[in-house]
Amino acid sequence: MELEDGGPAAGPGPALGQGGLEALQHTVGSVLSSYGWYVLLAVVAVYFLVQKVSRSLAARPSARPGAAEAAEEPDVVVRRQEALAAARLRMQEELNAQAERYKEKQRQLEEERRRQKIAMWESMQEGKSYKGNLKLNQQEVESGASASAVPKSKPNKKPLRGGGYNPLSGEGGGTCSWRPGRRGPSAGG
Numbered sequence: 001m002e003l004e005d006g007g008p009a010a011g012p013g014p015a016l017g018q019g020g021l022e023a024l025q026h027t028v029g030s031v032l033s034s035y036g037w038y039v040l041l042a043v044v045a046v047y048f049l050v051q052k053v054s055r056s057l058a059a060r061p062s063a064r065p066g067a068a069e070a071a072e073e074p075d076v077v078v079r080r081q082e083a084l085a086a087a088r089l090r091m092q093e094e095l096n097a098q099a100e101r102y103k104e105k106q107r108q109l110e111e112e113r114r115r116q117k118i119a120m121w122e123s124m125q126e127g128k129s130y131k132g133n134l135k136l137n138q139q140e141v142e143s144g145a146s147a148s149a150v151p152k153s154k155p156n157k158k159p160l161r162g163g164g165y166n167p168l169s170g171e172g173g174g175t176c177s178w179r180p181g182r183r184g185p186s187a188g189g
Contacts, residue, residue, distance in 0.1 A: 032039065
């Protein structure tokens with residue numbers, strides 16, 4: 001008959017709700033007290049991540065209307081492609097011209113080397129020193145290449161030491177001189 005009284009059978013419903021709420025508050029409180037800073041940092045990180053994703057999604061549709069406009073106006077696309085092709089053609093022509101200049105310079109250098117080798121061979125056949133002729137040829141090439149450059153004259157250098165200096169003789173060396181050590185048994189012992 002306890003059911004009719006409203007005793008224990010009627011009591012557990014509201015009592016369980018109050019007890020459950022208190023248990024929930026206790027559980028949430030203990031979790032927040034233990035991991036509160038981590039939860040706060042995770043919430044902030046999720047917030048910034050959502051902001052970044054929303055910005056990137058907002059930027060993406062703005063790029064699409066430009067593409068849609070270009071698709072709607074084929075004349076603009078054709079003009080852009082023609083301008084791009086013209087720029088590429090100009091750049092290619094400049095590159096080809098640079099390559100031609102480089103090849104011509106290489107041909108000239110090769111021709112000059114060939115001439116020097118021929119001159120060396122002829123001087124060797126005549127019995128002359130080809131190294132002297134090589135130096136003369138190089139001077140001619142340098143003077144021909146830089147006609148406006150003024151050659152530098154080297155000043156007369158005087159030697160660091162006199163002509164009679166001999167490091168093995170011990171003379172003229174100033175205060176430094178080598179003397180042999182004492183002969184005899186060592187002092188330790």
